[in-house]
Amino acid sequence: MKITIIAGARPNFIKIAPIINAIKKKQNEGFEISFRLVHTGQHYDKNLSDTFFEELNIPQPDVNLDVKSGTQSEQTAAIMIAFERELVIHPCDLVLVVGDVNSTMACAIVAKKCHTKVAHVEAGIRSGDLSMPEEINRMLTDSITDYFFTTSTSASDNLLKLGCNPENVHFVGNVMIDTLLQNLNRISVPDFWNEHQLSEKNYIILTLHRPANVDEVSSLVALLQGIDTLVGDKKILFPIHPRTQAILSENQTNFKNIIFVLPQGYLNFMYLIKNSFAVITDSGGISEETTVLRIPCFTMRNNTERPETETIGTNTIVGTSLDNLRERFAAFLQNGPKKAGIPELWDGKASERIISILVDKK
Numbered sequence: 147m148k149i150t151i152i153a154g155a156r157p158n159f160i161k162i163a164p165i166i167n168a169i170k171k172k173q174n175e176g177f178e179i180s181f182r183l184v185h186t187g188q189h190y191d192k193n194l195s196d197t198f199f200e201e202l203n204i205p206q207p208d209v210n211l212d213v214k215s216g217t218q219s220e221q222t223a224a225i226m227i228a229f230e231r232e233l234v235i236h237p238c239d240l241v242l243v244v245g246d247v248n249s250t251m252a253c254a255i256v257a258k259k260c261h262t263k264v265a266h267v268e269a270g271i272r273s274g275d276l277s278m279p280e281e282i283n284r285m286l287t288d289s290i291t292d293y294f295f296t297t298s299t300s301a302s303d304n305l306l307k308l309g310c311n312p313e314n315v316h317f318v319g320n321v322m323i324d325t326l327l328q329n330l331n332r333i334s335v336p337d338f339w340n341e342h343q344l345s346e347k348n349y350i351i352l353t354l355h356r357p358a359n360v361d362e363v364s365s366l367v368a369l370l371q372g373i374d375t376l377v378g379d380k381k382i383l384f385p386i387h388p389r390t391q392a393i394l395s396e397n398q399t400n401f402k403n404i405i406f407v408l409p410q411g412y413l414n415f416m417y418l419i420k421n422s423f424a425v426i427t428d429s430g431g432i433s434e435e436t437t438v439l440r441i442p443c444f445t446m447r448n449n450t451e452r453p454e455t456e457t458i459g460t461n462t463i464v465g466t467s468l469d470n471l472r473e474r475f476a477a478f479l480q481n482g483p484k485k486a487g488i489p490e491l492w493d494g495k496a497s498e499r500i501i502s503i504l505v506d507k508k
Contacts, residue, residue, distance in 0.1 A: 147508045148238040149181045150257075153207070154188035154225070154249025157322075157431055159198035160412060161244040161267060164324035164497035166204060172501055179505060182236055186225050186249040187212040197411040201332075202325065208236075218248065218279055225252035233260050240265055240504065243287065244321070251283040258290045267321060267500060269294035270301030273430075273451040281451070293507065295500050297434075298454045298489060316503055319496030320489070322434050326416065327494035333417040342381065342405050346421045349381040352404070353427040358466070359446070360390050367399050372468040373426060374401045376475050380423055385409050424478070426471070433461040438492060442483045444475060454489040 149169070153162050162183070172179050185207035199206065211228035213221060225248060233241070233256060241257035243250040244267040254264045266287050273281050288294065294310060296302045297320040305315050338344075352373060354360050359369060373382065382404045386394075391406050410418065419425065419435060424442040427433070430452055436443035437459030448465050455461035460483065464471045478484075 147179045147240065147505065149179065149504070150233070150236070150238040150241045151181050151183050152186065152229075152241065152243045152249055152253045153183065153204075154186035155245075155247040156198060157245050158247060158249065159202065159204060160325050161321045163202040163204050164321050164328060165242070165244075165267070165500065167328070168497040168501040171498070172505060177505055179501070182209075182238065183207045184229065184232060184253070185210040186229070186253070187214055188221065188225070188247060188249045201411050201413050202329065222248050222252045225249055226256050229253050229256045230260070233257065233262065238262060239508075240293075242267065244268055246271075246280040246283045246287070248279070248283060251287050254287045254290055263292040264290060265293040265295065265500075265504065266291040267295045268297055268301075270296045270303075270305040270315070271298075271451040272301075272304050273449045275449050284451070293504065295496075295503075297452075297492075297496075300453060316499070317491065318499040318503070319491030319493060320434060321496045321500070322431060323438055323492045324494050324497045325412075326435055326438060329413065329416065330420075332413055333420060334413045335417055336407070336410065336414040338407055342383075344381065344383070344421075347423045348379075349383050349405075349422060350377055351418055351422045351425045351427075352382050352384040353425070353429055353432060354384075354446075355387075356428045356447075359428055360387075363393055366390070367394070369468060370394075370399070370401060370404060372472070374403050376472060377403055378479070381405055382426075383407060383418060383422075385415070424475075426475075433459065434492075436460050437486065438488055440483075440486065442478060444471060444478075446471060458487050458489050460484070460486040 151162055153159055169181050187210050213224040240263045242265045243254050257264050269288050275281055294305050294315045295318045299317055302315050302317045360366055384404050384406050386406050420439050422441055425436050426444045428446045433443045433445055433455040437455050443461045444464050445461055450463055456463055462474055464474045
C-alpha cells in the first residue's frame with residue numbers, strides 16, 4: 147500500500163508524527179506499506195513548520211508545495227493546483243489527511259477527483275459554527291472521505307447521522323495524544339524560563355489566534371487588559387505572533403502581568419503547558435492536551451468541536467464575554483479545579499489502530 151500523507155500547518159505536523167511512526171513499525175513487521183510525505187507549505191514560519199519536523203523526528207518531506215499565505219480561496223486554490231501536479235506524477239493508493247486546515251480539504255478534493263481514496267484522521271468533529279473556516283473544511287472533507295478515523299464516539303455518531311457507511315467509521319482515539327505521550331519525557335525548559343522567574347504553577351498560559359480576537363487592535367487591547375487583571379499574583383505567558391506584538395507595541399500598551407514571548411516549538415510549549423497553573427485560549431486543540439495533562443483550561447469560544455474535553459476533561463467553555471471569563475475564573479480560584487478524567491482511547495495508541503485498519507483494508 148502506498149500512502150501519501152498531507153501536512154500543511156502546525157496541528158498537522160503534530161498529528162502526522164505518530165502516524166509515520168506507526169507505518170515504520172508495520173514496515174519492520176514485514177508489511178508492504180510505504181508513505182510519501184507532502185508538505186503543502188501552508189505554514190512556512192520556522193517556528194510553525196521546520197521546528198516541529200526537527201523536534202518530533204518527522205522525516206523531511208518528499209516535496210514542499212510552498213503555497214504560503216493568501217485569502218482562504220487563494221490558498222485553497224494554490225494547494226489544489228500544486229497537489230494535483232504532485233499526485234499525477236506520484237500516484238498512490240490512498241491520500242491521508244488530518245485535521246481541518248485548508249490543506250486537509252484541498253488535498254482531499256484533489257485526491258477524489260484523481261480517483262484516489264481518502265482517509266481522514268480526526269473525522270466527524272463539529273462545532274456547528276459555519277463562521278469558522280475549519281468547520282467548512284471538516285464538512286467538505288468528510289463528505290468525500292472513504293475511511294473515517296474519529297477521536298470520540300460523538301464524532302462517530304455525527305458521521306453515522308450523515309449516512310456514512312458504519313464499516314468505514316472507526317473510533318480509534320486521538321493522535322494528538324499519541325504525540326504528547328510519546329514525547330513527555332523529551333519536553334524541555336524554554337530559554338526564557340529563568341529570565342522571567344517562572345516556576346511550576348506560578349503562571350498562566352494565554353493563546354489567542356482567532357481573527358475576532360487578534361485582528362482588531364482595540365478589541366485585542368481590551369481583552370488583554372481584562373485578562374491582565376484576572377490572575378492576582380500569577381504571571382501570564384502569551385506566545386504571540388511578531389506581527390500582533392508589533393501592533394500592540396505601536397499602541398504603547400503596558401500590562402502588569404502579561405509576558406510576551408515568541409511562538410514556541412512543540413517540546414517547549416508542552417513543558418509550559420504541563421507546568422502551568424491554568425490555560426486561557428481560543429483554540430480547540432489545546433484543550434485536548436490540557437485534559438490529558440490535567441491542567442484547567444478556559445476556552446474563549448461559544449462552542450467546541452471537542453465536547454469531551456468539557457464533559458469529561460478539564461476544559462470550561464466561557465464564551466467570548468470577558469465578564470463570563472472573570473466569573474468562571476473567579477469560581478475556579480475559589481473552589482479549585484473541577485473533577486476531570488481522560489476520554490476513552492486517549493491512550494497513545496490511536497495511530498497504531500489507524501494503520502492496522504488501513505493495512506487490513508488493502
